[in-house]
Amino acid sequence: MKVTIDKWIGVSTWHWNHAQDEVCGICRVAFDGTCPTCKYPGDDCPLIIGECKHAFHMHCLLKWLTTESSKGLCPMCRRRFKTATE
Amino acid sequence: MLKIWSMKQQQQQEQKEAAANGDGVVKKKVTAAQIRVQKDLTELSLPSTIKTQFPNPDDLLNFLVSIEPDEGMYQGGRFNFTFKINNNFPHEPPKVKCTQKIYHPNIDLEGNVCLNILREDWKPVLNLNAVLVGLQYLFLEPNASDPLNKDAALDLQRNRDGFKRNVRSSMAGGAVAGERFDNVLR
Ligand SMILES: [Zn+2]
Ligand SMILES: [Zn+2]
Numbered sequence: 001m002k003v004t005i006d007k008w009i010g011v012s013t014w015h016w017n018h019a020q021d022e023v024c025g026i027c028r029v030a031f032d033g034t035c036p037t038c039k040y041p042g043d044d045c046p047l048i049i050g051e052c053k054h055a056f057h058m059h060c061l062l063k064w065l066t067t068e069s070s071k072g073l074c075p076m077c078r079r080r081f082k083t084a085t086e
Numbered sequence: 087m088l089k090i091w092s093m094k095q096q097q098q099q100e101q102k103e104a105a106a107n108g109d110g111v112v113k114k115k116v117t118a119a120q121i122r123v124q125k126d127l128t129e130l131s132l133p134s135t136i137k138t139q140f141p142n143p144d145d146l147l148n149f150l151v152s153i154e155p156d157e158g159m160y161q162g163g164r165f166n167f168t169f170k171i172n173n174n175f176p177h178e179p180p181k182v183k184c185t186q187k188i189y190h191p192n193i194d195l196e197g198n199v200c201l202n203i204l205r206e207d208w209k210p211v212l213n214l215n216a217v218l219v220g221l222q223y224l225f226l227e228p229n230a231s232d233p234l235n236k237d238a239a240l241d242l243q244r245n246r247d248g249f250k251r252n253v254r255s256s257m258a259g260g261a262v263a264g265e266r267f268d269n270v271l272r
């Protein structure tokens with residue numbers, strides 16, 4: 001018997017590589033979901049992780065850091081928010 | 087065959103129910119603040135001394151809170167607050183005001199509240215539960231070091247028992263140093 005494949009449909013799932021805390025502490029939506037201003041999860045609405053190891057949707061964190069009262073501090077631990085470099 | 091038929095029927099029934107529940111009806115755009123408030127509200131786990139009330143059930147951003155301390159010098163009172171949450175929540179804290187005129191070092195005569203987590207220590211990860219419990223804490227441990235009503239703070243600092251007596255009489259609608267307060271007794 002000989003089989004010819006006419007067509008195939010690939011399916012895959014993805015997950016951010018960040019297990020600690022499943023939801024963003026700012027909007028309380030899952031990391032694998034989007035921040036309230038985005039429509040598509042994933043690369044369009046990335047996560048940002050601080051030196052303090054706290055993670056947020058990047059858009060949620062940027063919005064917080066632009067408010068005067070944030071003083072550049074992490075919304076979780078109030079240490080100066082610096083993006084982790086690794 | 088029979089099984090497929092009954093599954094289809096069930097599916098139709100579920101669709102009908104969803105329609106009756108108002109799902110699928112065009113809704114107004116829900117803001118980020120509303121989504122977040124809704125999550126906070128469903129996660130509330132409050133002691134029986136704190137109650138929330140929604141005068142307009144469609145408006146989750148404006149509501150009332152009453153606190154009835156079951157210990158401390160404010161025990162026996164019912165203290166009412168309005169909560170106003172704007173569309174910058176959780177980047178900005180809720181605006182909280184006491185609707186009664188009360189004698190308290192951290193609440194002024196207009197009802198403005200001095201609570202660190204509602205001001206300089208606000209952070210977006212704080213939820214409404216934390217705010218409400220923090221607000222109740224003001225009645226268990228009034229704090230003279232960060233006053234809005236300086237006279238009351240001085241009173242507390244100088245003579246705790248005298249302050250306690252003034253609190254009791256103010257709560258019954260009495261006057262302290264010539265200033266009359268609202269009766270807040272339950
Ligand atoms: Zn977020
Ligand atoms: Zn986003």
Ligand SMILES: [Zn+2]
Nearest residue numbers: 052054074077
């Ligand atoms: Zn942090």
